[in-house]
Amino acid sequence: MIEYSDVHKAFDVPVLTGINLTVDTRETLSIVGPSGTGKSVLLKTTNGLLVPDRGDVRIDGVSVYDSERDALSEIRRKVGYVFQYAALFDSMNVFENVCTGLRDGEARRARTPEILRKVCEALEDVNLAPSLVMHKLPSELSGGMRKRVGLARAIVGRPEILLYDEPVTGLDPVNTATISRLIMEIRERSHVTSIVVTHDIEQALEISDRVALLTHGKLRFVGPPASFRASSDPVVRAFADREAAAEAALELVEGGQSEEETEEES
Amino acid sequence: MRKLLQKTLFGLLAHIGRAAEGALRHAGEMTRLVWRVVVVTLTGKVALRDVMTQMMSVGVGSIPLVAVTAVLSGVVTSQQGGYQFTSSIPLYVLGSVVTSSVVLELGPVMTSFVLIGRVGARITAELGTMKVSEQIDALYSLGLDPVPVLAAPRIIAGTIAMPLLVGLADFIGVFAGLVAARFAVGLGPESFLFGARMFWHSWDLLYSIAKGLVFGFVIPLISVHMGFQTLGGAEGVGRATTSAVVFMIITVLVLDATFPPLFLN
Numbered sequence: 001m002i003e004y005s006d007v008h009k010a011f012d013v014p015v016l017t018g019i020n021l022t023v024d025t026r027e028t029l030s031i032v033g034p035s036g037t038g039k040s041v042l043l044k045t046t047n048g049l050l051v052p053d054r055g056d057v058r059i060d061g062v063s064v065y066d067s068e069r070d071a072l073s074e075i076r077r078k079v080g081y082v083f084q085y086a087a088l089f090d091s092m093n094v095f096e097n098v099c100t101g102l103r104d105g106e107a108r109r110a111r112t113p114e115i116l117r118k119v120c121e122a123l124e125d126v127n128l129a130p131s132l133v134m135h136k137l138p139s140e141l142s143g144g145m146r147k148r149v150g151l152a153r154a155i156v157g158r159p160e161i162l163l164y165d166e167p168v169t170g171l172d173p174v175n176t177a178t179i180s181r182l183i184m185e186i187r188e189r190s191h192v193t194s195i196v197v198t199h200d201i202e203q204a205l206e207i208s209d210r211v212a213l214l215t216h217g218k219l220r221f222v223g224p225p226a227s228f229r230a231s232s233d234p235v236v237r238a239f240a241d242r243e244a245a246a247e248a249a250l251e252l253v254e255g256g257q258s259e260e261e262t263e264e265e266s
Numbered sequence: 267m268r269k270l271l272q273k274t275l276f277g278l279l280a281h282i283g284r285a286a287e288g289a290l291r292h293a294g295e296m297t298r299l300v301w302r303v304v305v306v307t308l309t310g311k312v313a314l315r316d317v318m319t320q321m322m323s324v325g326v327g328s329i330p331l332v333a334v335t336a337v338l339s340g341v342v343t344s345q346q347g348g349y350q351f352t353s354s355i356p357l358y359v360l361g362s363v364v365t366s367s368v369v370l371e372l373g374p375v376m377t378s379f380v381l382i383g384r385v386g387a388r389i390t391a392e393l394g395t396m397k398v399s400e401q402i403d404a405l406y407s408l409g410l411d412p413v414p415v416l417a418a419p420r421i422i423a424g425t426i427a428m429p430l431l432v433g434l435a436d437f438i439g440v441f442a443g444l445v446a447a448r449f450a451v452g453l454g455p456e457s458f459l460f461g462a463r464m465f466w467h468s469w470d471l472l473y474s475i476a477k478g479l480v481f482g483f484v485i486p487l488i489s490v491h492m493g494f495q496t497l498g499g500a501e502g503v504g505r506a507t508t509s510a511v512v513f514m515i516i517t518v519l520v521l522d523a524t525f526p527p528l529f530l531n
Contacts, residue, residue, distance in 0.1 A: 047406075048406070081403075081404070081407035087399060087404040088401075089396075090396075101408055
C-alpha cells in the first residue's frame with residue numbers, strides 16, 4: 001500500500017499543495033490532469049526521486065524519506081519505474097539495460113544461464129523477441145521498442161509496485177494500445193500495485209481501478225472510471241469534454257486529410 | 267537620483283549575494299561528492315573494471331594529444347630562450363631554462379588543459395545528457411547509487427592517470443627542447459644536459475607530479491559535479507559544459523598559483 005500524506009512540493013511556484021491519497025495493494029490508479037499540474041512530480045515523490053517540501057510518502061508503512069540510504073535502495077528495488085522516454089542507458093545494449101533491473105546486484109550484467117533466462121522472460125513479457133533485440137543499443141530501437149525495453153527493465157526484478165510516467169506519450173495508436181494491454185497483462189500476471197501518470201484519458205479509464213484528477217496541485221477527483229465518466233463536477237466534466245473535443249477535432253482533421261488524399265488519388 | 271543610486275546599490279548587493287550563494291552551494295555539493303567518493307572507494311563499492319575503462323579513456327586516450335602539446339611546449343621554450351640568450355648569457359643555461367619551465371610549469375599546466383578539453387568537457391556533457399534524459403534518475407530508481415557507478419571511477423582514473431601523463435609530458439617536453447636547441451641555436455645535447463643538471467633539484471619532478479595529482483583530482487571532480495547539476499535539455503547540457511570548462515580552467519590556474527609559495531620556498 002502506498003500512502004501520500006499532505007505532500008507539498010514547490011519549484012519557485014507551488015506544484016503540489018497538500019496531496020492525500022492511498023493506493024491499495026494490487027490496485028491500478030491512473031493520475032490524469034493538464035500539463036504542468038505536478039503528475040510526474042507526484043510520481044517521483046513515490047520512490048524518493050524528488051523529496052517533498054512537506055508531508056510524507058509511505059510504502060507498506062515505511063516512510064520513503066526517513067529511511068537510510070541502504071533502506072531507501074531496498075524500497076526502490078521493490079518499485080519498478082517506467083520513465084516517460086524510457087531513460088535507457090545509451091552505452092549499454094538491451095541485455096545490459098534489462099540486467100540493471102535485477103535485484104541481485106552482484107550478478108548484474110553477468111551472462112549466467114539464470115540471468116539470461118530472466119532477461120529473456122522479461123523481454124518476452126513485453127512482446128519483444130530476445131534474439132532480435134538483445135544485442136542492440138537503445139539508439140537502434142524505435143520509440144515503442146525503447147518504451148517496452150524500459151518496461152522490461154522495470155519488471156525483470158519482479159517489483160511489487162510499478163510506476164508509469166506517461167507510458168504512451170509520443171507513441172502511435174498501435175503502440176499505445178500495445179502498452180495499455182501490457183500494463184493490464186502485467187497487473188493480471190504479477191499482481192502488482194500500479195500508478196500510471198497519463199494524458200490519455202481513454203487509456204486511464206480503460207486500465208484503471210481508480211482515476212485521480214490532479215489540477216492546480218490538488219486532487220480534484222479520485223474514484224472509479226464509471227464515477228469519473230458520470231461525474232457532475234464541472235472541472236471533471238470540462239477535462240473529460242476537452243479530451244473529447246480534442247479527439248473530435250483530431251478526427252475532423254484526419255478525416256479532412258483522408259478526403260484530400262482520396263481526391264488526389266482519384 | 268538618490269533612488270536610482272539606492273536601486274543600483276541594492277541590485278549590486280543582490281547580485282553579489284546570489285553569486286556568493288551559488289559559490290557556497292557548489293562548494294557544499296562538491297564537498298559532499300568528495301566525501302561520498304572517499305566512502306564508496308574505501309568500502310570497495312567501486313568496480314575495478316569501471317576504473318580501468320576510465321583509465322583507458324582518460325589516460326591512454328590522452329597520450330597522443332599530451333605528447334603533441336609537450337613537444338610544442340618544449341620546442342617553443344627552447345627557441346624563444348635561445349633567441350633571448352644569444353648575446354650575454356652562456357647558451358648552456360638554456361638547458362636549465364627549458365627543463366625548469368617544462369617540468370615546473372608547462373608540463374602540468376598544458377597537460378591539465380588537454381585533460382580539461384578532452385576529458386573534462388566530455389564527462390560533463392556525458393553526465394549532463396544522462397541527467398536531462400533521466401538516466402541518472404533511472405539509476406536511483408533501480409536502487410543504484412550514481413557515485414560508485416559514474417563519479418568515483420572517473421575521479422579515481424583522473425587522479426591516477428594525470429600524474430603519469432604529466433611525467434610523460436615532462437620527459438617529452440625536455441627531449442623536444444633538447445632537439446630544438448640543437449637546430450635553433452646550435453646548442454649540443456651535452457651542453458644542454460650540462461645546463462639542465464646545473465640547476466636541477468630532484469624535488470622539481472615531485473613538485474610537477476604533485477601538481478598533476480591535484481589537477482587530476484579536481485578536473486574530473488568539477489566535470490562530474492557540473493554534469494550532475496545539469497538542468498534543462500540540450501541547451502542546459504551546452505551551458506553546463508561551458509561553465510564546467512571555465513570553472514576547471516580558473517581552478518587549475520588558481521591552484522597553480524598557490525603551488526610556488528607553498529612548495530618552492
